[in-house]
Amino acid sequence: MKAVCFDTPGTPEVMKISNCEIPKINDEQVLIEVKYAGVNRPDVIQRQGHYPAPPNHSKILGLEVSGYVYKIGANVEKFKKGDKVAALVNGGGYAQFCSSDEETTFKIPKNISLKEAATIPECFFTVWSNLIMRGKLREKQKVLVHGGTSGIGVSAIQLLKLYKSEIFTTVGTNKKKQFCENLGVQNVFNYKETDFYDEIKRKEKKGLDIVLDYIGGDYINKNINLLKSDGKLISIGFLNGSQANINLMKIMLKRLTITGSTLRIREKNYKAKILSDLRKIVFPNFENGKIKCYIDSVFKLKDVVSSHKYLEKGGHIGKIVLEI
Numbered sequence: 105m106k107a108v109c110f111d112t113p114g115t116p117e118v119m120k121i122s123n124c125e126i127p128k129i130n131d132e133q134v135l136i137e138v139k140y141a142g143v144n145r146p147d148v149i150q151r152q153g154h155y156p157a158p159p160n161h162s163k164i165l166g167l168e169v170s171g172y173v174y175k176i177g178a179n180v181e182k183f184k185k186g187d188k189v190a191a192l193v194n195g196g197g198y199a200q201f202c203s204s205d206e207e208t209t210f211k212i213p214k215n216i217s218l219k220e221a222a223t224i225p226e227c228f229f230t231v232w233s234n235l236i237m238r239g240k241l242r243e244k245q246k247v248l249v250h251g252g253t254s255g256i257g258v259s260a261i262q263l264l265k266l267y268k269s270e271i272f273t274t275v276g277t278n279k280k281k282q283f284c285e286n287l288g289v290q291n292v293f294n295y296k297e298t299d300f301y302d303e304i305k306r307k308e309k310k311g312l313d314i315v316l317d318y319i320g321g322d323y324i325n326k327n328i329n330l331l332k333s334d335g336k337l338i339s340i341g342f343l344n345g346s347q348a349n350i351n352l353m354k355i356m357l358k359r360l361t362i363t364g365s366t367l368r369i370r371e372k373n374y375k376a377k378i379l380s381d382l383r384k385i386v387f388p389n390f391e392n393g394k395i396k397c398y399i400d401s402v403f404k405l406k407d408v409v410s411s412h413k414y415l416e417k418g419g420h421i422g423k424i425v426l427e428i
């Protein structure tokens with residue numbers, strides 16, 4: 105089969121399309137004939153050599169796919185050959201075939217196309233795990249999500265709307281600001297033109313309940329200062345660095361929780377629990393149109409290098425997809 109591989113980490117050009125063995129599946133897995141794979145920032149970070157695949161995960165890039173079940177393991181009960189599915193996978197998505205655990209594979213919600221389905225797993229599993237399971241989000245809370253037009257941002261915002269949250273977000277252009285406002289975000293700050301920290305401080309005297317951050321760097325202390333008593337900072341990435349000088353007195357006095365997680369290394373049962381929640385609470389909202397898959401652009405597999413260059417430039421709104 106054809107798959108995207110690289111020998112040494114580096115710039116997008118290290119990625120080459122090679123001929124590889126079709127992955128073997130165990131008794132609890134399905135083999136998916138991949139039609140689309142989502143392109144995510146973690147793929148870029150892996151390609152750069154900063155996020156290597158965990159042991160036993162495929163070294164081929166790609167954390168989410170959609171396509172057709174091609175083969176099933178002996179103990180698989182929920183799927184048969186030909187089923188139209190999407191899956192959160194342990195790498196291996198940028199390829200013609202990809203193995204997937206039965207527990208993290210799902211039939212595509214009604215009204216969602218194969219192309220759209222490939223954009224669901226990585227971001228919705230991540231935001232559910234962090235906002236709902238770690239953050240214990242409740243209705244009508246005030247939540248800041250940085251980078252509102254990223255794959256993660258758009259998914260988080262739509263989830264927060266289900267919980268009637270008052271949403272705050274940061275973006276880098278006025279076009280992105282307009283997009284987030286159209287999505288229903290009440291407070292959008294172009295961080296290149298206004299200081300989100302001053303603006304939120306002025307408006308929210310008591311502070312915010314939750315901050316979901318993947319920027320880090322100088323945002324870390326601003327996030328902490330913006331939280332109200334018992335607030336939670338949830339870190340899921342560090343585009344601007346993971347180190348900061350923090351005054352723990354503030355954590356103590358405001359009883360803050362600082363937490364974070366990565367999805368990829370979590371055990372299968374944890375991911376299965378997320379999928380079970382998504383099926384109950386989120387998938388019906390894909391079916392009734394309240395939650396949408398926002399696709400910025402689709403690249404052919406042969407143009408995978410361009411897809412990473414495009415993502416790294418950061419002008420996209422929503423998700424980038426590879427057509428296999």
Ligand SMILES: NC(=O)c1ccc[n+]([C@@H]2O[C@H](COP(=O)([O-])OP(=O)(O)OC[C@H]3O[C@@H](n4cnc5c(N)ncnc54)[C@H](OP(=O)(O)O)[C@@H]3O)[C@@H](O)[C@H]2O)c1
Binds near residue numbers: 274
């Ligand atoms: N922990 C986990 O399990 C997990 C899982 C998936 C993803 N992630 C992380 O989540 C992050 C987003 O992933 P993605 O694939 O959705 O990324 P993405 O689509 O590439 O988006 C990155 C976004 O960051 C924004 N940005 C850059 N600098 C910013 C700043 N100073 N302030 C506000 N926004 C800024 C960019 O827009 P502008 O340039 O316009 O600001 C862009 O929208 C990545 O760090 C990724 O590693 C973590």
